[in-house]
Structures are given as structure tokens and as C-alpha cells.
Amino acid sequence: SGINFDAYASVSVKVDGANPPGPIDNFDDPLLHPLLRFNSKLAGYSTPTPVQRHAIAIVSAGRDLIASAQTGSGKTVAFLFPILSKNLFDGPSDIHTEEYESRDRVSIPVTLILAPTRELAIQIHEEVVKFTYRSWIKSVVCFGGQPIDIQTRKLARGCDILVATPGRLVDLIERGSVDVKNIRYLVLDEADRMLDMGFGYQVRRILGEEDMHERRQTLLFSATFPANLQNITMLYMSNYLFLTIGRINA
Numbered sequence: 001s002g003i004n005f006d007a008y009a010s011v012s013v014k015v016d017g018a019n020p021p022g023p024i025d026n027f028d029d030p031l032l033h034p035l036l037r038f039n040s041k042l043a044g045y046s047t048p049t050p051v052q053r054h055a056i057a058i059v060s061a062g063r064d065l066i067a068s069a070q071t072g073s074g075k076t077v078a079f080l081f082p083i084l085s086k087n088l089f090d091g092p093s094d095i096h097t098e099e100y101e102s103r104d105r106v107s108i109p110v111t112l113i114l115a116p117t118r119e120l121a122i123q124i125h126e127e128v129v130k131f132t133y134r135s136w137i138k139s140v141v142c143f144g145g146q147p148i149d150i151q152t153r154k155l156a157r158g159c160d161i162l163v164a165t166p167g168r169l170v171d172l173i174e175r176g177s178v179d180v181k182n183i184r185y186l187v188l189d190e191a192d193r194m195l196d197m198g199f200g201y202q203v204r205r206i207l208g209e210e211d212m213h214e215r216r217q218t219l220l221f222s223a224t225f226p227a228n229l230q231n232i233t234m235l236y237m238s239n240y241l242f243l244t245i246g247r248i249n250a
């Protein structure tokens with residue numbers, strides 16, 4: 001895998017909405033926490049892709065975002081880097097500090113990332129683990145098909161980032177195993193696929209969840225933006241920036 005940067009040299013970028021912040025130019029931008037600047041180099045990333053340049057600036061500025069960009073354009077890092085940075089900046093200044101080691105504290109998630117499939121949820125979780133290696137940030141992944149008790153027990157030991165499929169998440173919320181009141185960052189990855197797979201009800205339920213943090217930021221990523229997805233965003237999101245990289249397919 002990898003990114004074909006030549007293909008992005010002339011790609012069209014459109015940002016709709018009020019007062020969009022300008023894009024970042026590189027991974028050394030002070031908007032990014034030093035740990036991520038360091039770990040992006042370890043991962044061999046030298047230049048951010050267009051969706052990353054814009055999304056990192058927009059999310060860091062506290063704005064809601066709908067982003068449409070093709071598969072393979074680096075959308076995972078586009079939402080993970082600004083969110084992980086904010087988590088790290090808001091945490092203890094010594095990111096490795098002993099008292100914050102995950103085994104010693106029980107946290108409830110600040111970040112919730114929804115993905116349509118088990119494979120994608122695991123992949124996002126592994127990216128979080130990679131980019132937060134040896135920091136206090138703890139990620140947990142939950143998906144259907146695995147005994148729910150295993151996940152309930154994992155959650156009871158605490159997490160900062162929860163990656164989940166929509167069906168399993170709603171089950172866990174209904175059982176009282178997930179407390180959403182600290183959720184400041186809600187990400188819907190591959191939102192078009194979630195609807196295609198029949199998760200419309202669960203997606204609406206989670207977006208409409210009123211118990212979440214009142215300053216919640218909502219980020220929605222999708223390769224396409226069909227009418228059923230537009231309906232959901234009209235109902236549950238407002239005052240967002242709409243980022244389109246390349247052509248948009250309805």
C-alpha cells in the first residue's frame with residue numbers, strides 16, 4: 001500500500017462553509033502533538049495528503065467536518081492525528097507518566113470512532129495503538145460476532161478511544177457498558193458503507209445521543225455522499241465545513 005502523491009499534485013480541493021482555517025503544510029505543524037510528529041516520521045510519512053492537510057487544520061480548530069475523498073487518500077490519519085493531538089495536549093504533560101498508565105486508572109471514552117466492519121474497526125484501532133505507542137492513551141475495539149461479555153469486561157477496565165461497529169455499540173450502550181457522557185469527538189468513518197450495510201437506524205441513534213458531551217465535535221468521512229447520507233447530515237449536523245477532495249460521487 002502507500003500513497004501516490006503525483007496523483008494529488010493537481011487534485012481539486014473545495015471547502016464549503018464559513019471561515020475555514022487554512023491547511024497545514026507538513027507533519028511538523030505545531031497543531032500536532034510532538035508524539036505524532038515523531039511517530040509520523042517513524043511510520044515513514046513525509047508529506048500530508050490533501051485531505052490530511054485540510055482536515056487536520058479544521059478539526060484542530062474545533063470545527064465539525066464532513067469530508068469526501070477517495071479510497072486510499074489517507075482519511076484515517078486525517079481524523080486520527082488532530083483528535084489524538086487534542087487528547088494528548090489535554091492530558092498530562094509527561095505523556096508516559098506512571099500514574100496515568102492504563103492499568104492504574106479507569107477512564108470512559110472521550111473519542112468514539114464508528115466503522116462499518118469488524119476489519120475496518122480493527123485496522124483503525126491498530127493505527128491508534130501505533131501512533132500513540134507508549135503514551136497513556138488506551139484504545140479498545142468492539143464489534144459484532146465476538147462474545148459481548150469479553151468486550152464488556154475490556155470496557156470496564158477503561159479506555160480513552162473506543163472504536164466500534166454501530167450495531168455492537170448500540171447493544172453496549174443499551175446494556176450500560178458504554179458511558180457516552182465524555183464523548184467529545186465522534187467520528188463516522190466510511191459513513192456511506194454504514195448506510196449500505198443497513199446501519200441507518202444505529203447511526204441515527206448514535207448521532208442523536210443527547211447524553212454526549214455538550215461540546216461534541218462530529219466528523220463524518222465518506223468516499224461518496226448519496227442522498228440517504230445527506231438526509232442524516234441535514235438532521236444531525238449543523239455549522240460544519242464540507243471538504244471535497246477530487247470529484248464527488250453522489
Ligand code: ADP
Nearest residue numbers: 001002003045047048049071072073074075076
Ligand atoms: P483511506 O481511508 O482514505 O482509504 P487510509 O487512511 O487507509 O486511506 O490510507 C491508505 C494508506 O496510505 C495506508 O497504508 C496509510 O498508512 C498510508 N498513508 C496515509 N497517509 C500517508 C502519508 N501522509 N504518507 C504516506 N503514506 C500514508
Ligand code: MG
Nearest residue numbers: 075076189190
Ligand atoms: Mg478509510
